[in-house]
Amino acid sequence: MSSLQFDIAHLLAGSLVLASFMMLYQDRLYSLLNVYALHASVLALSVAWQAYVQAAPHLYVTALIALVFKAIIIPVALHRIIKRLGIHREIENVIGIGLTMMAGIGLVALSMVVMLRVTPGADALAREDLAFALSVVLLGLLIMVTRRNAVSQVVGFMSLENGLVLAATGAKGMPLVVEISVAFSVLIAFIVIGIFLFRIRERFDSVDVQALDRFRGERR
Amino acid sequence: MISVVLWAVACLLALAPVGIVLSARPRGSFMLYGACLVLTATLCITAVLHLLDPAHPVLRTTLPVGLPWLGAHFRLDALSAFFLVVINLGGAAASLFALGYGRHEEQPGRVLPFYPAYLAGMSVVVLANDAFSFLVAWEFMSLTSWALVVSHHRDAENIRAGYVYLLMASFGTLALLLAFGALASGPGYDFDAIRASHPSAALSSLVVILVLLGTGSKAGLVPLHAWLPLAHPAAPSHVSGLMSGVMTKVAVYGFVRIVFDLLPEPEWWWSMVVLLAGGPTATLGVLYALMQRDIKRVLAYSTIENIGIIFTGLGLALAFKAQGLDWVAALAFTAALLHVFNHALFKSLLFFGAGAVLESTGVRDMEKLGGLIHRMPKTAFAMLVGCVAISALPPFNGFVSEWLMFQAILLSPQLPSWGLKLIVPAIGGLLALAAAFAAACFVKLYGISFLGRPRSDVAASAHETDRFSLAAMFSLAALCLLAGILPGLFIDALAPVSKAMVGNVMPHQTGLEWLSVVPIAESRSSYNGLLVFVFAALCGTAAASAIHRLASDRLRRAPAWDCGYPDADPAIQYSASSFSQPIRRVFGSLVFAAREIGEMPPPSSPRPARLTVEMRDLIWDGLYGPIAIAIGFATIRINVLQFLTIRSYLTLVFVALIVLLLVVSL
Numbered sequence: 001m002s003s004l005q006f007d008i009a010h011l012l013a014g015s016l017v018l019a020s021f022m023m024l025y026q027d028r029l030y031s032l033l034n035v036y037a038l039h040a041s042v043l044a045l046s047v048a049w050q051a052y053v054q055a056a057p058h059l060y061v062t063a064l065i066a067l068v069f070k071a072i073i074i075p076v077a078l079h080r081i082i083k084r085l086g087i088h089r090e091i092e093n094v095i096g097i098g099l100t101m102m103a104g105i106g107l108v109a110l111s112m113v114v115m116l117r118v119t120p121g122a123d124a125l126a127r128e129d130l131a132f133a134l135s136v137v138l139l140g141l142l143i144m145v146t147r148r149n150a151v152s153q154v155v156g157f158m159s160l161e162n163g164l165v166l167a168a169t170g171a172k173g174m175p176l177v178v179e180i181s182v183a184f185s186v187l188i189a190f191i192v193i194g195i196f197l198f199r200i201r202e203r204f205d206s207v208d209v210q211a212l213d214r215f216r217g218e219r220r
Numbered sequence: 221m222i223s224v225v226l227w228a229v230a231c232l233l234a235l236a237p238v239g240i241v242l243s244a245r246p247r248g249s250f251m252l253y254g255a256c257l258v259l260t261a262t263l264c265i266t267a268v269l270h271l272l273d274p275a276h277p278v279l280r281t282t283l284p285v286g287l288p289w290l291g292a293h294f295r296l297d298a299l300s301a302f303f304l305v306v307i308n309l310g311g312a313a314a315s316l317f318a319l320g321y322g323r324h325e326e327q328p329g330r331v332l333p334f335y336p337a338y339l340a341g342m343s344v345v346v347l348a349n350d351a352f353s354f355l356v357a358w359e360f361m362s363l364t365s366w367a368l369v370v371s372h373h374r375d376a377e378n379i380r381a382g383y384v385y386l387l388m389a390s391f392g393t394l395a396l397l398l399a400f401g402a403l404a405s406g407p408g409y410d411f412d413a414i415r416a417s418h419p420s421a422a423l424s425s426l427v428v429i430l431v432l433l434g435t436g437s438k439a440g441l442v443p444l445h446a447w448l449p450l451a452h453p454a455a456p457s458h459v460s461g462l463m464s465g466v467m468t469k470v471a472v473y474g475f476v477r478i479v480f481d482l483l484p485e486p487e488w489w490w491s492m493v494v495l496l497a498g499g500p501t502a503t504l505g506v507l508y509a510l511m512q513r514d515i516k517r518v519l520a521y522s523t524i525e526n527i528g529i530i531f532t533g534l535g536l537a538l539a540f541k542a543q544g545l546d547w548v549a550a551l552a553f554t555a556a557l558l559h560v561f562n563h564a565l566f567k568s569l570l571f572f573g574a575g576a577v578l579e580s581t582g583v584r585d586m587e588k589l590g591g592l593i594h595r596m597p598k599t600a601f602a603m604l605v606g607c608v609a610i611s612a613l614p615p616f617n618g619f620v621s622e623w624l625m626f627q628a629i630l631l632s633p634q635l636p637s638w639g640l641k642l643i644v645p646a647i648g649g650l651l652a653l654a655a656a657f658a659a660a661c662f663v664k665l666y667g668i669s670f671l672g673r674p675r676s677d678v679a680a681s682a683h684e685t686d687r688f689s690l691a692a693m694f695s696l697a698a699l700c701l702l703a704g705i706l707p708g709l710f711i712d713a714l715a716p717v718s719k720a721m722v723g724n725v726m727p728h729q730t731g732l733e734w735l736s737v738v739p740i741a742e743s744r745s746s747y748n749g750l751l752v753f754v755f756a757a758l759c760g761t762a763a764a765s766a767i768h769r770l771a772s773d774r775l776r777r778a779p780a781w782d783c784g785y786p787d788a789d790p791a792i793q794y795s796a797s798s799f800s801q802p803i804r805r806v807f808g809s810l811v812f813a814a815r816e817i818g819e820m821p822p823p824s825s826p827r828p829a830r831l832t833v834e835m836r837d838l839i840w841d842g843l844y845g846p847i848a849i850a851i852g853f854a855t856i857r858i859n860v861l862q863f864l865t866i867r868s869y870l871t872l873v874f875v876a877l878i879v880l881l882l883v884v885s886l
Contacts, residue, residue, distance in 0.1 A: 110878070113885040141874045145867065 005053050009125055012046035013132035016166060017108060020139035020159060024104050025097045029082050029090060029151055033075045036155050040070035043162045050169045053125070059169055066165065074158065074190060081194060082151060095146050107138040129170025136163030150200065150209055154193050161186045221270055222279040222296045225347065226305070228263045232256065232340035239332035248677045249322040249547055252332050253315045260311035260339060267304035270296060276716040280349065280412075287352050290409055295349035298716035299481070302557065303346040303473045306564045310466035311339045314458040315694050320688030321458055324579050330371040332458055338364040338462070342470050351400035351409040358396065358474070362389040362438075365467060368459045369451045381450035388437050388447040395434035396474070399427045414482050424483050428490050432497065438471035440524045441531060443839045448524060449508070450726045453516035453584070457575020460516060464523040465568040469560050472530055479538070480553075480721040486542040486639055494535030499647035501813045502654040503529030507811055508799045511835060514584045514848050515574045518665050519567065522610065526563045529625065529798075530556050532647055536628050537722055539640050539867040546724035548631045551739050553722050555624035562617040562703060562708065568607040569696040573603040576685035576693070579667065581678040586796040588676040589669040595682040600670045602693035605646065607666045611659040615753035616702035620737065622655060623747060627739040657803070664799045673790045705749040707737050769855040797833065804833070813838060 019039040026032040044067035051059030082088045111134035119127050140160025144153050235255055242248030279296040286292040296304075318335075325331055341361035348354040364762075366389065370382035400409070402423055407413035419427070437444040452463045456655075479486070505524030512518045533556025540549035576599045577592060578584055593600040609616035612623075629651070632644035674680035703710055708729030714726040727738055736748040808814030812835040821827040864872070 003498075021700050107878075110881055110885060117885055138877075141877070145871050145874050148867070 006125060008045070009049055009053060010128055012042060012049055013129055013166060013170075015042045016046060016162070017132050017135050017139070020136050020143075020163075021101070021104055023143055023155070023159060024100050024139065024146075027092050029092070030079070030088060030148070032152055032155055033078050035081060036074040036159060037071050039159055039162060040075075041148075044071060046166060047169045048178045052131075055170055056172075062165070062169060066162075068143060070158065070162065075191075077179070077194070078151065078155070081197065085197070087149075090149070092147065092149050092152060100142070100146055104139055104142060107142060108135040111135040111138055126170050126172070130167055133167035133170060136160070138150055139163075149194075149195055154190065154197075157193075158186060158190070160195075221266060222281050222294060222347075224266050225263060225296060225343075226281070226283075226294060228259050228266070229340050229343050229347070232259050232336045232343070233524070235259075235336035236333050236340075239334075239336060240329065243329035243332040243784060249325065249328045249332055250319060252336070253318040253322050256339060257312055257319070258337075258786055260308040260315060262306035262482070263343060264305055267301045267308065271298060271301040271305060271713055271716070277720075286350075286356070287409075290350060290352060292353045293349035293410055294347045294353070295411070296347060298720050299473070299476065299551065300346045302561075302714065302717050303469065304343060304599075306469050306561055307339075307342045307346065307466050310462055310564050310568050311342075313572070313696050314462050314567050315485070316695070317461070317488065317575070317689050317692035318458040320573055320686035321456075321572075321579060323686075325456065327371070330373070331368060331459070334364045334367045334371075335459070335752060338368060338459075342467060345470050346473050349411045351404055351411070351414075354411075354474075355393065355397060355400065359389075359393055360472065361467065362386075362393065362866055365451075365455070365463055368455045368463075370454070371456060371459075372454070374452075377450075379455040381447070381454040385447045385451040389445065392434045392437035392444075393429045395437070399430035399434060399478065402427050402430070403478075410764070412479075413483060418484055421487060425490070425738070427483060428479055429493070431475055431756070432493065433473040435471040436497065436531075438474070439468045439527045439531070440501075440505075441497050441527060441730055442504050442524065444842050445501070445505070445524045446837075446840055446844055449512075449517050449520040452520040452523065454512065457516070457571055457578060460520075461568040461571035464520060464571060465564040468523060468527055472527070472534075472556075472560055475531075476721060479534075486538050488539075488542045488640075491535045491539030492639060492643060494531055494538055495647050498528045498531030498533075498535050499650040500528070501525070502532065502562075503650045503657070504528075506654045506657040507663055507803070507807055508665065510657060510803055511585050511808070511812065512795045515577065515586055515589070515665065515669060516571070516584050518661065519574060521571050522658065522661060523563075523567060525658060526559065526567070526610075528654065529622065529651060530559050530563070532651060533559060533625050533628070535647075536625070536632075536644065539635060539637075539644070540628075540631075541722050543635055543637065543640075545631075545634060546722055547740070548628055548634065549722040550718045550724040550726050551624060551631075552628035553718050554711055554726050555628060556622050557714050557717060558617075558624065558707070558710060559621035562621050564614075565696050565700050566606045567705065569602060569606040569700065570610065572689060572693050572696070573599055573606060576689050577682075580682045580685060581676075583678055586668045589674070589679045590672045590676075590790060590793065591670075591674040591679060592682055593670045595680075596670075596684045598690050599685055599693065601698045602677055602690070603670065604666060605697040605700055606693075607662040609704070611662045612655050613659070614747075615701070615704045615749045615756060617700050617707070620704060620707040620747070620749060622651075624737075624739055625651065627745060631740075655784075660800075660803065663797075664796060668794065668796045668799065672793045675790045676794070696813035701753075705753045706735060707747075707749055708732065710733055711737065763834060807859050808835065811838070812836060 006068060016039065019035060019042055022035045023032060023039065026035055044063045047059055047066055048063040051057065051063060112131050115131035115134055119130060122130075137160050140156050140158075140163060143156030143159060147153050147156060235252065238255075239252050242252045245251075270279075277299055281294050283292045322328070338361065341357055341364055344357035345354060346363055348357055366382055366386050368387055370378055372378050373382075403414050403419060406419070407417040431439075433444070437447075440448040452460050455463060462802055463810075472681075479490070502525050505521055505526075505528055509518045509521035509525065512521060533552050536552035537549045537556065540546065540552060540759035574584070577589065580596060581589065581592075583589065600848070605616070609618045612618040626648065629644055632641060632648075635641050635644065674682075696815060698854065711726055711729045719725050727740070728736055732742075734748045735750050735802070736742075738746045805811075805816075814833060814835045817832045817834065819830040819832070821829060
């Protein structure tokens with residue numbers, strides 16, 4: 001593998017982490033969705049580059065799935081849901097942006113240390129890829145933990161899944177079946193969560209999950 | 221030969237589902253117990269043949285079941301063969317007994333499927349040659365016996381007994397699991413690999429403590445005995461006999477296999493721990509037994525006493541082996557194993573007798589029995605043999621093993637360690653006390669239940685039990701006598717086991733004159749059971765014939781001594797509590813915090829006077845109570861986690877992930 005190929009793969013995976021960071025501080029739902037679409041597009045680019053580098057044509061299919069479903073269909077659908085729910089003007093108070101960013105940086109550092117330590121035998125591309133993928137997964141979790149709105153939690157979950165796809169394509173020889181099943185499971189999760197969002201909305205006039213907690217009356 | 225054994229075990233396992241079908245049919249229990257009898261007898265005979273084989277072969281085989289890369293290893297050596305004999309002799313006797321007794325079972329569907337599975341589980345434990353198979357078989361044995369304990373589930377007390385038993389069984393298995401985990405960290409789970417490895421002294425010591433906890437909780441060592449007197453009496457009587465007589469021995473097997481076989485040379489202080497567990501267990505167990513009124517519970521507590529004696533023997537063997545005196549170690553070890561065999565015989569016999577009494581009268585409370593010797597003369601005779609044997613009176617078998625144990629204790633001055641020199645005689649004193657109490661306990665059991673006059677209508681209308689039950693009891697009684705008058709045969713059969721475990725054997729016995737038993741050398745001490753038997757038989761016959769010949773032959777029936785009351789009520793006889801009152805007064809306040817509250821009405825009042833006895837189980841109050849309270853406290857605190865919000869759960873998962881990653885990276 002030439003150094004240029006490696007550098008481009010590195011650049012794309014790094015951009016994915018950067019997009020995750022961008023998602024961390026978006027406090028409006030529309031902009032969060034836009035960044036998520038960017039996130040998914042970067043993923044599609046990165047997977048396509050992997051397909052080219054590894055000469056594995058089936059990865060192009062994965063890239064196409066990522067582009068069509070994650071960068072176009074899901075964000076558009078979520079846009080419409082937000083509009084129908086009438087929460088497009090809501091501003092979400094993220095726990096202090098500075099603090100979240102610091103935590104995110106810490107997580108990236110942690111995943112670097114972990115991955116570089118446990119995979120000394122793997123080739124360089126896979127190692128970097130895995131380290132970035134783990135960072136994306138952890139940042140996705142962080143988004144889910146810091147958000148109160150159910151829609152942003154869904155977005156956090158899907159960005160986490162993007163990290164998984166990145167990890168899967170970085171390792172050579174991952175069969176397409178696995179990726180397709182992962183993609184479909186996310187789709188189904190998306191549908192289920194979407195339906196639940198409407199049900200929650202109908203019942204409580206809000207998709208703020210704190211309303212659920214208040215309703216349960218069990219905040220101990 | 222090992223294939224015969226494994227096939228028989230597999231057939232027992234296969235009988236379990238058949239039991240479900242058979243339990244619905246009228247002759248089903250007879251057929252199932254018959255099949256169990258044939259299979260256990262086959263296993264027993266095969267194991268005896270293997271034990272007596274002069275070449276002492278060690279047979280191994282591996283079956284492709286269990287863990288994928290390990291398989292199930294089985295091994296038949298002298299130790300396994302001996303315990304197979306004990307298990308399947310007990311199993312065959314119990315099946316024979318159940319041919320008759322099992323007909324009275326109200327819900328055979330709750331007993332029949334588990335019974336053969338339970339027998340199979342115990343046999344697999346002693347055959348297993350890797351830690352995984354051992355633990356699986358051990359847990360299988362525990363679970364099937366639990367199912368048998370709660371077979372009469374309508375009784376709330378049985379359900380509680382089953383619950384306590386399940387808890388203690390889980391605790392024991394956990395301890396064994398940790399022990400095997402520590403042992404197998406280097407060499408893997410195969411026993412042959414563990415045997416060849418050399419664990420460090422600290423690791424071995426940890427394993428010994430864990431194994432003592434694990435097997436001790438199954439065998440009933442004080443203070444891990446709390447479940448035993450609840451669970452053993454709750455099962456149907458033939459299963460009670462198996463649990464007390466046989467399953468506790470499987471636990472002894474586990475201890476011997478790991479401590480004597482798998483671990484390297486013992487450290488000097490291991491024996492102290494075992495002795496300090498065994499001696500008090502013997503004395504406390506029999507003291508508890510003396511205080512009971514329930515006939516099956518007396519027997520269960522007496523099992524604890526005998527387990528104490530066996531562990532004392534094993535502790536002595538460890539002590540002598542650690543000091544290099546392996547000829548004395550062989551003596552103590554053989555005595556312990558002989559007691560394992562003997563206890564399996566007479567405890568099964570006594571539980572069968574208790575079962576026959578229970579089936580005939582419907583009560584287990586001694587205070588409601590009495591005079592059964594007239595109504596159930598054959599059962600009474602078999603029970604008498606069992607009581608004499610367990611009280612360690614010659615010429616029966618209990619005496620031989622306890623006498624050998626004391627011979628080993630008397631050699632303790634040869635130990636170089638001062639700690640052991642002081643401890644071993646003290647333990648010997650405890651054992652002697654336990655033996656005396658055991659005699660008192662069984663005088664009480666037999667005297668109150670079988671002698672005197674019936675204390676209730678059910679006792680007065682009791683009837684003799686069926687011929688299968690009698691056959692089982694009499695064959696066990698005959699074996700008790702045989703092992704008592706010809707102990708040399710049995711000691712010689714144990715030689716290969718002792719050779720493999722402690723590296724030496726007792727002197728060869730069968731070639732000696734007059735079939736004596738010589739523990740070390742003839743100049744020191746010897747015992748001849750046959751001589752005692754012939755002497756006792758001759759004296760008894762002579763006395764009886766003298767009385768019959770010389771006394772007046774006019775038959776005269778008169779009222780028994782009636783304390784000056786013309787119309788004596790059965791209630792003025794000695795009762796079970798009054799018989800044990802002197803011992804309760806001496807030891808009870810110390811061991812049970814016993815209090816007697818006498819309530820006398822004033823002279824003018826016609827109210828009866830009352831005497832109430834309060835006894836507490838101090839171990840239960842002092843050890844189990846606080847643990848239960850601590851666990852309850854902790855669970856209430858942890859219960860908060862049940863009611864968190866979604867985000868808190870997400871945060872918990874996230875934090876846990878981060879902590880784990882930090883552990884990996886640092």
